[in-house]
Amino acid sequence: MEEQLSLIDLVLHASFTVQLVMGLLLLASMLSWYMIVQRSIYFRNAHDEMYEFEERFWSGIDLSRLYREGTESISEGHAILGMESIFRAGFKEFSRLAQQADMDSEALVEGSRRAMRVAMMREEERLERHLAFLASVGSTSPYIGLFGTVWGIMHSFRGLANATQATLATVAPGISEALVATAMGLFAAIPAVLAYNRLAARVEVFSNRYDTFVDEFSGILYRQAYALRARAKKAGAASGG
């Protein structure tokens, strides 16, 4: 029955260019969904880990012990990500600088702050991975689909030019199959745009949290650095006097 124009038939009978466009869009859609799911799992994990770490950090635990625990878990094969890796970078730098006696407290904190900045950048980079792909799928796939449609309609009208009797039935299948390309473009683009906006907002939230943590941790390091230097001065004064 010629009325049985199934979607599959439409796709299979489309011209090569339209089929190419459709394949591209299908690929884009599948990849973008892969990334959407992958990112949301990653973000959920990062969120959980962040809360867990913050809880431990503010529980009054000794920071060097926290650092050692992290080192142990790394040696067990766990990956340390997010806030904890920022903490580790800052703490490691701090303890290393603190061993140099001629460092004053300002330079100490500044150094560890810098290390934390670097770690934070890396974390943000990790969070934002794949988001650019979602953004480009969201913005370009409607155009790709539109290209397929325009091409398909051009094709079917060119076929019409040779027909002596121009009926709707001669162009309708071509236009229908061409419109499938636009539908697919939109189908790929809409979730990608929505996901991009949502994920970008979450990245923003994460980086704000990290920023806050860096400031808070620097405050703690400041206190420690002053205490350290004061003790060193006292000790120096005592030994000198």
Added chain:
Amino acid sequence: MTASAGSIYAKPMAPRIVLRPALASVLLHALILAAVTVNWSDSSREVIRVKPAPRIINARLVDASEFQPKPKPVAKPAPKPKAAPKPAPKPAPKPAPKPKPQPKPAPKPAPKPAPAAKPKPAAPAPKPAPKPAPEQPRLSQEELAALTRADLARAVAEEGEELAAATAQEMSASYAALIQQTVINYWSRPPSARNGMETELSIQLIPTGEVVSVSIVKSSGNSAFDSSAVNAVQKAGSFPELQNLPSGEFERTFRRFRLLFRPEDLRY
């Protein structure tokens, strides 16, 4: 900084999240594809229901092809008129007689059945038709009108394929029937038309099937009736199907032929 495992510069050992998203993505697309395909075929089923017309046309098509064998008996009388130009018109209308028998069975129970219903009785009718028909050609307009021009054209085309071996006479008879149906479709009789009125037209065609001239050979006495017949032919304008006819046969039968208009199916 020592490149210990804890270094921020170490390659991220992030838990590779691959399997779940990949599965989710593939599954989602498969689901959507299935859903779309199912919906699509559902809607196309509805469309089929909405289009009963093509099927009816197909059914008529079968009827029409059953008509075509009839012309064979009709064609036999036809050759005689061909020899003399005047008798020629009769053969053309003769295909009409076949429909006549159809009205006869039909009108008795219901004088004016719906045109769509008529074609069905037509199928059995044709067999008896040739016997009474040859002597009294009648135009049962409504029944013939029910057979659309396109169907006939297709039927004729099919016939052309099937009956490649058929004689040219048979072909011309079926083309005569085609012309008759076409003209009848365009014929709107004036209210003053009565049974027994007869208008004979002489029609001249060119090989492309276009009507070149129409003239009244025998008037019915009612000018409105006469002009309605002329209008019907002029509206029909052309019979492009005749292009399929071999030119020799066209010259003999259709270059100039006569058409008889007779409202036999009226009740008054």
